[in-house]
Amino acid sequence: MSLCIAAGGKAIVLAANLFTLSWQHSVERTEWREAWRITPAGLELVEARVKGSGAGIDPPEGATLIEGWWVWKPALPAQPRLVLAASGATASGWSVCVGDECVKLGDRAGEPVTLEPCPNGKSD
Numbered sequence: 001m002s003l004c005i006a007a008g009g010k011a012i013v014l015a016a017n018l019f020t021l022s023w024q025h026s027v028e029r030t031e032w033r034e035a036w037r038i039t040p041a042g043l044e045l046v047e048a049r050v051k052g053s054g055a056g057i058d059p060p061e062g063a064t065l066i067e068g069w070w071v072w073k074p075a076l077p078a079q080p081r082l083v084l085a086a087s088g089a090t091a092s093g094w095s096v097c098v099g100d101e102c103v104k105l106g107d108r109a110g111e112p113v114t115l116e117p118c119p120n121g122k123s124d
Helices: none
Strands: 002-007 010-015 018-024 031-039 042-051 064-066 069-072 082-086 094-098 101-105 110-117
Touching: 002 094, 002 101, 010 094, 010 101, 042 110
Parallel strands: none
Antiparallel strands: 002 010, 002 110, 018 031, 018 094, 031 042, 042 069, 064 069, 082 110, 094 101
16 A cells, blocks of 8 residues: 655655654644545544643543553544645644655745545555
8 A cells, every 4th residue: 555645746656554644733832643544545644643632632531651652542433534734834834754764844934734544455
């Protein structure tokens, strides 16, 4: 499977079955990370974690504090795509990482960023 990213009129393809989406919370300035799996059903959220808690960051019941991170498994059905707003007014954009390779997205105001499984699972 591959992840297709549309951002600022550009298309990026990452060959992967699993990726991490991370960003800095706009109020608390703490890091938020989500692990996503690319499947034929769509994008499945495997795990969410946030470094600390505070305004707008309320870890759900069942979250576990592990080395300063609140970690949990969200109950969310597979998503056909993720659409991320790119206002340029937040503390940072997003990082999409596959292993140690990361792509920075949405740190300036512009069109939304879309992440979705590539059609037919192709990477070309």
